[in-house]
Each structure stands twice: as structure tokens, then as C-alpha cells.
Amino acid sequence: MxxxxxxxxxxxxxxxxxxxxxxxxxxxxxxxxxxxxxxxxxxxxxxxxxxxxxxxxxxxxxxxxxxxxxxxxxxxxxxxxxxxxxxxxxxxxxxxxxxxxxxKSQTSIDFAAADRAKPVILVDGMQDPGNLGTIIRTADAVDACAVIVSENTVDPYHPKVVRATMGSLFHLPVRELPVTQAIEQMKERGFQMIGSSSHNGEDYFRADLTGPLALIVGSEAHGISSELDAYVDSWVCLPMLGKAESLNAAIAASVMMYEVVRQKSIKNETV
Missing domain, CATH: 3.30.1330.30 (Ribosomal protein L30/S12)
Structure with missing residues (x-):
């Protein structure tokens, strides 16, 4: 009209x-x-x-x-x-x-009704709009359950984030929520909290990522906030085999998301 x-x-x-x-x-x-x-x-x-x-x-x-x-x-x-x-x-x-x-979508995320076969991606403290947009886009590509961003993360509706998602913002729930509250709700439903780290933790391809889980991704500079450390059930990292000190946060998160897909696919084939 x-x-x-x-x-x-x-x-x-x-x-x-x-x-x-x-x-x-x-x-x-x-x-x-x-x-x-x-x-x-x-x-x-x-x-x-x-x-x-x-x-x-x-x-x-x-x-x-x-x-x-x-x-x-x-x-x-x-x-x-x-x-x-x-x-x-x-x-x-x-x-x-x-x-x-x-x-903005006002639909709440019901973790009780969530598909436990799909990972939840939780982003903590990330300030770069391009990185957050890439993570949302990858989460859409792997058919994640939802993306949750902490209150100290760049707004998922920031114009640069919206553009970086290339439309994926419209395809899956992306919500800014009190993170500890969301984690407690997920833990009550049997989700494991997997913390991503740049150096500490088990190599991501050796960890068991086949169950219901939330992958927690921190900022490139500071990692996951100390507030969330106590909620992490296990830590995973990408091995740095060359001379690079670390990977871009969005790239590292994307690699780990596809490892979740790979492991779940193998598990489904053997059931």
C-alpha cells in the first residue's frame, strides 16, 4: 500500500x-x-x-x-x-x-520444547558486528536451535550485524537474554555447556559433542567471561599447529559448529 x-x-x-x-x-x-x-x-x-x-x-x-x-x-x-x-x-x-x-521478533525460546538434537549457540561479550553476524549465519547453516547473545555483546539488530547475517537473522531465533538465566534453564533440560577456548581444553575433534549442548563463544580478546566459567561443563579448543596464536572468533566458532554436525551425523548413522 x-x-x-x-x-x-x-x-x-x-x-x-x-x-x-x-x-x-x-x-x-x-x-x-x-x-x-x-x-x-x-x-x-x-x-x-x-x-x-x-x-x-x-x-x-x-x-x-x-x-x-x-x-x-x-x-x-x-x-x-x-x-x-x-x-x-x-x-x-x-x-x-x-x-x-x-x-523485532518477540517469540520466546522454550528450552523445554527445543529440539535437543540441535545445538544452541551462546555468544558472550563479543563486540565485533561482523563476527556476530558470521556466527549467526553459520548457526543458520548448521540448523542450530537458537543463538543467544549476552547483554555485554553487540546488539544482534545492529545494522552491521543484520547485513553480515545475509538474511540468517530471519531464519532462526536470535535473542539477547540474561545469560546465566538461559544457561540454568538449559541445564535443567539436560544441555551440556561446552566452553570454547583459544588454548585450554580438549581438542575439539576429540570431545564428545553428540549430546544436547550449548556452545559458548567468547570475544576474541577476552574469551568467555569469568561469570560463566562456573557453568561450563567442559572446555574445547582448536589446536594451533602452525605459528598462528589463535583464530578469528567467528571462524573458530564455525569450525566447532560443523564438528557438532559431523559427530551427530556419524552417531545417527551408527544407531
Whole structure:
């Protein structure tokens, strides 16, 4: 549904939407930004709640035209705006002609009903948006149960995180939760807490990762916070066979997630 076009940077709605680049306004409104043709396409194909879609005719090409037409067909709120107005809302320097205002998912994670065959990925203290986005994308690829981020981790709805997920944010539950509370709930349901470490612990391919588990991933600089140490049932690490001191946190987490997949696949084949 086409709404009234917006051509002024002083429009109060533009100011409200541009403020979503800051976490405090995302928290206050429960909204976040989705930028670019591909991500908006992914959001449309998921259960993502798109409240408004802003687009600019000067950036129109065949793909954007088809996307806008589909949005109109679905009866969603479309707002034509100038390139300057779109740039004011967007986080990127060169917007692709479309930005959506989406509502955060409010669905809670029920660990009692969770598929215990799928790992939970718990991210603690990570500040790099690209790393968190990559972890969410990998978690989607391995069909993880959910991604939980601690309160001292970068916001999963940060525009750079959203872009780095390449749409995976819309495919699985990603929630910012009090971590200790989430861990206690998972432990009550039989989940093992597997802590990832850069140096200490059992080699990841020797550890038993076949049962219900949560993989805890810390920041590259500081690892897992001391607050969570007491909850870890076992530690795993990637052996450093060459001269590299450590791996990027997102790469290390991705390797471990696929080891979980490998071990569970072998176990299922032998049952």
C-alpha cells in the first residue's frame, strides 16, 4: 500500500527511523533497519514483520522494481522518498534504493520444547558486528536451535550485524537474554555447556559433542567471561599447529559448529 511520499529530511518519521541506527532507540521501539534488495527479499520470504518499506525511484532497476511490486501485492506500507531522505535513514554510505523498518521478533525460546538434537549457540561479550553476524549465519547453516547473545555483546539488530547475517537473522531465533538465566534453564533440560577456548581444553575433534549442548563463544580478546566459567561443563579448543596464536572468533566458532554436525551425523548413522 503506497503511503504519502516523504521528500523532507525534517519529517519527524524520518528522524525516528534514522534514530534506529542507535541501540537505545531500537530497544525503545522494538524496531530495526533492514537495508538492501537482497536482505529485504529474504525478509519477505520469512516471517519477518516489516512495518514500513522506504524506496527511491532514482535507484530503480529491474530487480528493485519487481521487489517493490511484490511488496505492493502484499499490501505492506510503502513509502517513496528522495535519495537524500533514504540516505538519512540508511546506515550504509550508498544505499541500494530500499530500506525496511522491521519489528523485532518477540517469540520466546522454550528450552523445554527445543529440539535437543540441535545445538544452541551462546555468544558472550563479543563486540565485533561482523563476527556476530558470521556466527549467526553459520548457526543458520548448521540448523542450530537458537543463538543467544549476552547483554555485554553487540546488539544482534545492529545494522552491521543484520547485513553480515545475509538474511540468517530471519531464519532462526536470535535473542539477547540474561545469560546465566538461559544457561540454568538449559541445564535443567539436560544441555551440556561446552566452553570454547583459544588454548585450554580438549581438542575439539576429540570431545564428545553428540549430546544436547550449548556452545559458548567468547570475544576474541577476552574469551568467555569469568561469570560463566562456573557453568561450563567442559572446555574445547582448536589446536594451533602452525605459528598462528589463535583464530578469528567467528571462524573458530564455525569450525566447532560443523564438528557438532559431523559427530551427530556419524552417531545417527551408527544407531
Amino acid at each position: 503506497q503511503l504519502e511520499p516523504i521528500y523532507s529530511l525534517k519529517n519527524p518519521r524520518i528522524r525516528e527511523w534514522a534514530a534506529l541506527k542507535q541501540k537505545k532507540y531500537r530497544d525503545q521501539t522494538g524496531q530495526y533497519l533492514i537495508e538492501g534488495v537482497r536482505l529485504v527479499e529474504e525478509a519477505l520470504q520469512s516471517d519477518c514483520d516489516l512495518e514500513y518499506i522506504l524506496y527511491n525511484n532514482d535507484r530503480m532497476n529491474e530487480r528493485l522494481h519487481d521487489l517493490v511490486a511484490e511488496i505492493e501485492t502484499r499490501g505492506l506500507n510503502l513509502v517513496e522518498c528522495t535519495e537524500q531522505v533514504l540516505a538519512q535513514v540508511a546506515d550504509t554510505k550508498t544505499p541500494q534504493g530500499i530500506v525496511a523498518i522491521a519489528k
